Amino acid sequence: MNILPELRDRFRAALVELIGNAGVADAAELATMVRTAQDPRFGDYQANCAMPLGKQLGRPPRDVAGEIVDRLDVEDMCEAPEIAGPGFINLRLKPEWLVAQINAACRDARLGVPLASPARRIVVDFSSPNVAKPMHVGHIRSTVIGDAICRTLKYLGHEVTSDNHLGDWGTQFGMIIYGFKHFVNRDAYAASPVAELGRLYKLVNQLVEYHGSVERLPALRQQLEQQIAAAQELARQQAESGKPADKAAKKARRRLDDKVTATQADIASLEGKIAAVNQDTEFAAIAAQHSAIGTAVLEETARLHAGDATNRQLWEEFLPACRLAMEQIYQRIQVTFDHELGESFYQDRLAKVVADFESHGLARESEGATCVFLADFDTPMIIRKQDGAFLYATTDLATIQYRVQEWQADEILYVVDHRQGEHFAKLFEAARLWGFNRTHLQHIAFGTVLGKDGKPFKTRSGETVGLVGLLDDAVARARDIVAANDDAKKNGPELDEAERDRVADVIGHAAIKYADLSHNRSSDYEFDQEKMLAMQGNTATYMQYSFARVNGIFSRGNVDIESLRRSGAPIRLDDSHERALALEILKFSDALLESVDDYRPNVLTGYLYELTKTFSGFFEHCPVLKAEDEAVRASRLLLCDLTARVIRCGLGLLGIDVVHRM
RNA sequence: GCGCCCGUAGCUCAGUUGGAUAGAGCAGCGGACUUCUAAUCCGCAGGUCGUUGGUUCGAAUCCAACCGGGCGUGCCA
Numbered sequence: 147m148n149i150l151p152e153l154r155d156r157f158r159a160a161l162v163e164l165i166g167n168a169g170v171a172d173a174a175e176l177a178t179m180v181r182t183a184q185d186p187r188f189g190d191y192q193a194n195c196a197m198p199l200g201k202q203l204g205r206p207p208r209d210v211a212g213e214i215v216d217r218l219d220v221e222d223m224c225e226a227p228e229i230a231g232p233g234f235i236n237l238r239l240k241p242e243w244l245v246a247q248i249n250a251a252c253r254d255a256r257l258g259v260p261l262a263s264p265a266r267r268i269v270v271d272f273s274s275p276n277v278a279k280p281m282h283v284g285h286i287r288s289t290v291i292g293d294a295i296c297r298t299l300k301y302l303g304h305e306v307t308s309d310n311h312l313g314d315w316g317t318q319f320g321m322i323i324y325g326f327k328h329f330v331n332r333d334a335y336a337a338s339p340v341a342e343l344g345r346l347y348k349l350v351n352q353l354v355e356y357h358g359s360v361e362r363l364p365a366l367r368q369q370l371e372q373q374i375a376a377a378q379e380l381a382r383q384q385a386e387s388g389k390p391a392d393k394a395a396k397k398a399r400r401r402l403d404d405k406v407t408a409t410q411a412d413i414a415s416l417e418g419k420i421a422a423v424n425q426d427t428e429f430a431a432i433a434a435q436h437s438a439i440g441t442a443v444l445e446e447t448a449r450l451h452a453g454d455a456t457n458r459q460l461w462e463e464f465l466p467a468c469r470l471a472m473e474q475i476y477q478r479i480q481v482t483f484d485h486e487l488g489e490s491f492y493q494d495r496l497a498k499v500v501a502d503f504e505s506h507g508l509a510r511e512s513e514g515a516t517c518v519f520l521a522d523f524d525t526p527m528i529i530r531k532q533d534g535a536f537l538y539a540t541t542d543l544a545t546i547q548y549r550v551q552e553w554q555a556d557e558i559l560y561v562v563d564h565r566q567g568e569h570f571a572k573l574f575e576a577a578r579l580w581g582f583n584r585t586h587l588q589h590i591a592f593g594t595v596l597g598k599d600g601k602p603f604k605t606r607s608g609e610t611v612g613l614v615g616l617l618d619d620a621v622a623r624a625r626d627i628v629a630a631n632d633d634a635k636k637n638g639p640e641l642d643e644a645e646r647d648r649v650a651d652v653i654g655h656a657a658i659k660y661a662d663l664s665h666n667r668s669s670d671y672e673f674d675q676e677k678m679l680a681m682q683g684n685t686a687t688y689m690q691y692s693f694a695r696v697n698g699i700f701s702r703g704n705v706d707i708e709s710l711r712r713s714g715a716p717i718r719l720d721d722s723h724e725r726a727l728a729l730e731i732l733k734f735s736d737a738l739l740e741s742v743d744d745y746r747p748n749v750l751t752g753y754l755y756e757l758t759k760t761f762s763g764f765f766e767h768c769p770v771l772k773a774e775d776e777a778v779r780a781s782r783l784l785l786c787d788l789t790a791r792v793i794r795c796g797l798g799l800l801g802i803d804v805v806h807r808m
Numbered sequence: 809g810c811g812c813c814c815g816u817a818g819c820u821c822a823g824u825u826g827g828a829u830a831g832a833g834c835a836g837c838g839g840a841c842u843u844c845u846a847a848u849c850c851g852c853a854g855g856u857c858g859u860u861g862g863u864u865c866g867a868a869u870c871c872a873a874c875c876g877g878g879c880g881u882g883c884c885a
Contacts, residue, residue, distance in 0.1 A: 158815085175825085184828070197865070205819055207865080232865060276885080316885065325885055347884080412861085489885095515883055524810070524881075531883045538885050565879055567812060631847055665821070670878080672820065681847035683833035684822085691847055699844050744824070752822070755832080762849065771844050786844095808847080 147247055148256050150191070150736045151182045153220070153237065157193055160217040164210075165199070182733070188230065190729060196233035197320035207233030208635060239729065241719060248717050248728040252784055257792055259735045261303030269307045269549050270296050272561035273481070276313035276466040277488070278322050278530035280344050281475055282610040283603050283673065284563075287592045290662045290801065293481045294747040295590070297799045298738060307553055312488030313543065316538075320447030321350040322441065323460050327446075339467040353432070353439050366416065370409045377402040417649035418608075424652045449536065451493065475613060479655055480801060492544040496536040499544050500529050508579055518576050528574040539573060546577045550585050557586040559745065564591035564668065590745050593670035595662075603673050621654030623679055628653065628808060640807060649805050653679070654688055656802045660686030663800050664751040684755040689793055690804055692758040695765070696790040697806045699783075703771040707787050715780040717788075723764040727785055730760040734792050738799070747800060754796045761789045 154177045160171035176195035183192045196214055200207030211233040218227065225238045251258035272292020275285050292308070300306045325346030335342040376418045380399055421431050436442070450457040476482065498518055503509035509518045509529060517526035549555045560570060570589035577587060597603040605611055616804075629651045632639045641649065661678035664685075665671040681687050700707050719725045737753035772788060773779035794804050 153861085178825075179827090181827090188828075192827085197827080201865075234828070274885095313885070318885095513882070517882080526882070528883050535883085537883070541885095564813070566885080568880060569885090571812090591813090627847075631845095635845075636841085657861090666823090669821080670814085674820075677820070677834075680834080683820095685833090687847070691845080695845055695848085702844060705870090739825095748822080749824095752832095755822095759832095765844080766849060769844070795842085 147250070147732070147733060148240075148260065148735045148739060150180065150182070151739070153191055153193075153223070154178060156218060156220050156223075156488075157195065157214070159219065160214050161199075163217045164213055165203075172188045183236065184275070186582040187601065188234065189225075189228070189236040191239075192236070193235040195449065196229075196235060200233060211235050229403055236490045241725070244728055244732070245719055247732055247786075248719065248788070250716060251732060252711065252788055257300070257734055257788070257795060258732060259738060263303070265304050266556045267305045267307070267554055268299055268557045268559065269309055269553060269555040269559065270299075270559045271309050271311050271545075272559075273298075273476075273483075274311040274313065274562070275472065276316065276318050277465065277472060278314075278318040278347055281472065281613040283595055283613060283616055284610060285613060286616075286658065287564070287595065287662055287667070288561045289476075289479070290659045291590065291592060291667055291745075291747060294663055294750075294799065295559065295561065295742070298742050298747070298803060300744060300751065301795075301799055302738060307485065307549075307555070308483045309549070310483040310486040310488075312469075312486055314468075314488035315451075315490040315493060315541075317443065317447050318347060318443075319450060319461055319464070320443040321354070322347050323446045323450065323457050324443050325350040326460060326464075328436070337786065338473040339464075343464060343468065343516045350439065350443065352419075352423070353436055354443060356433050357421050357437060359419045361571055363413070363416050363420070366409060366413050368742060370406065370413060373402065373409055377406055422742075441573065442597060448533075451535065475617075478617065478804075479659070486549075489538070489541050492541050492548065493536075495544040495548070496540045499547070500536070503529060503543075503576075503580065506580070508576070518572075518579075520572055520575050522575075523535075523568075523572055527576055530561075539569070539576075542573050543577060543580065546573075546581075546582055546585070546587070550582055555585055557588070559588050559590050561590045561592070564593055567591055588745075590667070592667040593665075596670050596672045598672065598674065600672070609742055617655060618659065620658050620675060620679065622659065623648055623675060623705050624654035625650035627679060627681075645807070649808050652803045652805050653808070656686035656690065656797075659800065659802055660689075660751065663747040664755075666748050667746060684751060686797070686802055689754055689758055689797055689802075690808060692761055693790050693793045693797075693804045694806060694808045696761075699786055700769055703783075705783055707783065710780060710783055711787065715777070715784065717784050718778065718780075718781045721768055723767045724782070724785060727760050727764040727789065730757050731785075731788050731792055734796065737796075750796060750800060754793060757789065757792060757796075 152248050157180050158173050158177035161176050165173060179195040179198075180191060180193045183189050193214070197207045197213035199214075200210040200526045203210060205356040208229055215227045215229065215235060220227070220237065223239060225240055228236045228238075230236055240263070247258070270292055272295075273285060275281050296306050296308045320613040322343055326343075329346055329349060331342060333343075334345070377399065380402060384399070390675055423433050446457060450461055500509065503518060504516065509516050511517070512519075514525065514532035515528045516530035517528050521528045527539050528537055529543070530536055547556065549558055563571070567589060570587075574587040574589075577585075595603045602613055624627075625646065628641070628646050632641045632646065657678040661673070662671075678685060679687060681691060717728070719728050733753065734757075737750055741747060741749035743749075764785070768782055770779065773782055797804055
């Protein structure tokens with residue numbers, strides 16, 4: 147049962163009756179102004195629609211509230227509604243209704259969560275790493291958020307297709323092919339292809355950046371001199387004018403100074419890349435031998451795309467190894483995909499996409515490239531480069547066509563970094579012009595993972611942080627915490643070494659996932675290992691602990707919860723903490739709907755946190771095993787069980803496991 | 809220059825079509841283990857919601873300007 151939608155329906159009916167077809171206000175919109183009460187003193191739910199309606203009707207809102215209440219049919223669910231303040235309508239659920247609902251949820255394998263109707267066909271595009279590069283911290287968000295969205299949508303009954311749009315056709319393969327041709331260590335490659343390919347990628351990338359830096363540096367230094375000169379000139383002029391510097395003058399100077407600082411930082415970064423090579427005479431010699439590596443890499447890529455036999459064969463040889471390495475990570479974090487159609491899958495469709503755009507007059511040549519010019523955008527979307535190569539915009543268009551035609555997608559979600567916002571805005575507009583205007587396309591944007599310094603999370607040497615190392619680290623920390631806690635137990639340790647390992651594995655991975663999911667996806671967030679493994683606050687560990695604690699009750703009391711569930715023993719809600727817990731459990735359904743409404747998993751984590759806190763209150767005040775009589779004991783055991791089931795289900799929808807002991 | 813996003817407690821963050829007294833965790837202070845897991849719980853303290861105006865019964869939320877920060881901005885993805 148979705149409580150909130152049910153109440154809104156009832157209000158809509160009442161509002162339609164009240165305002166009829168007067169056209170003054172939209173009853174459906176006013177009905178959405180029913181929400182959970184902010185303060186328990188106001189009841190369980192409140193409706194705020196009387197104020198705006200009163201305004202529109204030109205009548206006192208309290209009178210309007212009264213008329214809404216007169217027409218409102220909630221007698222089966224709620225106590226008599228109360229009108230408060232300027233015209234709030236406060237609702238309090240009837241105890242007998244709550245009892246009936248919580249008992250129904252207890253008997254329901256879906257915990258009272260109805261299936262969506264109608265179900266939508268939704269394609270979720272997420273994770274999408276470049277297969278030739280090792281996965282790093284930047285891939286966490288897309289993978290974890292996308293996975294949670296898929297799981298939740300599926301649970302709600304939608305037809306979800308998850309697709310990992312792998313980067314398996316880009317320049318990175320040109321790099322590996324070039325590296326393989328010039329630098330491969332055959333023994334290392336035989337021993338571990340992926341490690342050797344990773345080394346080659348890193349090496350070639352570094353050489354490309356080295357030469358690129360050497361090339362750009364003189365111009366950048368010149369630019370710096372000009373900027374410094376401009377800044378000095380401005381300062382001199384302002385000094386000569388004799389006038390005290392006003393706000394605008396100060397701003398102009400600071401703007402120039404900022405430019406100087408930015409250029410200095412760029413130069414320092416380039417110099418760092420150059421120095422890294424030059425410090426090592428052997429490395430410097432290699433760099434000198436491969437001075438044209440930048441263009442050579444692009445040529446290798448072009449040859450691959452053109453069907454060159456050698457490069458094609460190398461690509462076919464490398465790809466399975468790279469994918470296997472990725473699969474291992476996905477397996478480890480328990481993320482699966484229905485499809486993994488990478489960029490290469492669409493390569494023979496790209497020419498037709500461009501031709502289609504041209505023939506429909508949607509694209510035209512500009513500066514040698516084929517461009518789609520769109521209203522509201524200063525720059526065009528380029529779908530074919532001067533040199534004839536296609537871009538990811540082209541692939542994305544082909545992908546939309548495929549997903550709509552082959553999978554009948556009603557909706558396609560792209561769980562991708564917020565920095566690509568403009569790309570997707572253009573892509574969606576271009577797709578609409580192309581004729582895909584019945585498919586809802588949405589960019590599920592997310593912010594950046596930051597380090598302790600508030601800047602994008604990097605290692606001390608400035609490299610991106612590898613995903614495997616990060617996971618290993620989290621599990622190792624979890625292992626220490628599990629051991630310390632188990633050792634400190636009153637009656638001595640309960641877990642053997644194997645179980646400690648297993649628990650640490652679950653908790654460590656959960657901590658990383660949950661930390662990501664519990665933040666509003668559109669915000670940047672600070673990656674803090676200590677904090678995400680903390681046992682207090684809104685962390686996975688805290689939820690898992692609550693779950694384990696419930697299980698502790700069952701095992702200590704030798705309770706066979708399965709048979710108790712089947713026994714049909716009724717749940718009673720006599721204590722206020724029991725009532726609060728039951729209401730929270732019944733809100734699970736609404737939390738899932740809200741979480742999926744704008745694809746924000748943090749709505750679900752927030753709900754679970756509320757649930758566990760409410761459970762703490764119950765646990766504190768309501769003895770379970772030592773309840774006053776058998777009926778109360780059974781009722782409370784079932785409430786504990788329901789709490790555990792919701793936690794397990796909710797965490798499961800976030801891709802997070804539970805453990806029975808910890 | 810233009811565009812998008814952000815600014816909430818000492819720190820990290822919630823707060824989403826405008827609702828009643830702005831919430832958590834950490835850090836600080838003070839309590840609670842012979843009683844179902846103290847990885848916990850309870851209490852205290854901590855705020856001009858960047859600033860200034862505006863819209864209205866009501867603004868952290870909407871609008872404008874400004875201040876501060878991030879990102880993007882024609883041939884990478």
